[in-house]
Amino acid sequence: MNILITIFIVLAGIILFILLIALISKKGYNLQREIIINAPLQKVFDYLKHFKNWDSFNKRATADAEKYTEYKGTDGTVGFIIAWDGNKKVGKGEKEIMKIEEGKKVETEIRFIKPFALTGYTTMNTEPVSASQTKVIFRNASTLKYPLNFLLLLVEKGIAKDMDESLSLLKNILEE
Numbered sequence: 001m002n003i004l005i006t007i008f009i010v011l012a013g014i015i016l017f018i019l020l021i022a023l024i025s026k027k028g029y030n031l032q033r034e035i036i037i038n039a040p041l042q043k044v045f046d047y048l049k050h051f052k053n054w055d056s057f058n059k060r061a062t063a064d065a066e067k068y069t070e071y072k073g074t075d076g077t078v079g080f081i082i083a084w085d086g087n088k089k090v091g092k093g094e095k096e097i098m099k100i101e102e103g104k105k106v107e108t109e110i111r112f113i114k115p116f117a118l119t120g121y122t123t124m125n126t127e128p129v130s131a132s133q134t135k136v137i138f139r140n141a142s143t144l145k146y147p148l149n150f151l152l153l154l155v156e157k158g159i160a161k162d163m164d165e166s167l168s169l170l171k172n173i174l175e176e
Helices: 002-024 041-048 148-174
Strands: 028-037 068-072 081-085 092-101 105-114 118-130 133-143
Touching (some): 002 148, 028 148, 041 118, 041 133, 041 148, 133 148
Antiparallel strands (some): 028 133, 081 092, 105 118, 118 133
16 A cells, blocks of 8 residues: 555656646747758749648658648648648648748748647748848747646757758758
8 A cells, every 4th residue: 555655646746746847837939940042032932832842841741751631722822721640740730821921921820639739830931142042031939838838848959950950951952
């Protein structure tokens, strides 16, 4: 009986510790990464505004080549939705183009269903550096409700790394 009480106390302590950490942890993240691509702005922007292209450079999307994908609407326009259902790395959800500023910005909303419900926002901004170079600024933001916000301590660096890898893949594709 003492072993069961000890196990219960340890488990309760772990749960209490996680809840306390979640209380003092930040509730969201707002990450930004950027890269210079040796290609003209219009070429870069035209590629970015089409969601079907994102599967070729988005780190998470490339993690499951067998995932189910469905498209709704006209790609490259506001309201276009890509929905997916894949393995553990990819999860299940949908992404929608919310706003396009021609030649400058594509704003999206990502609605995850699995592994847990979460809404996130990404923005891809393009800025000319020269006639043959474009800066791409990738922003990713979301919030997590208490007590799931403690997960940010574990995943924020991974999200930033995925963003860096995605931008490197994008650069390789557009500089070919």
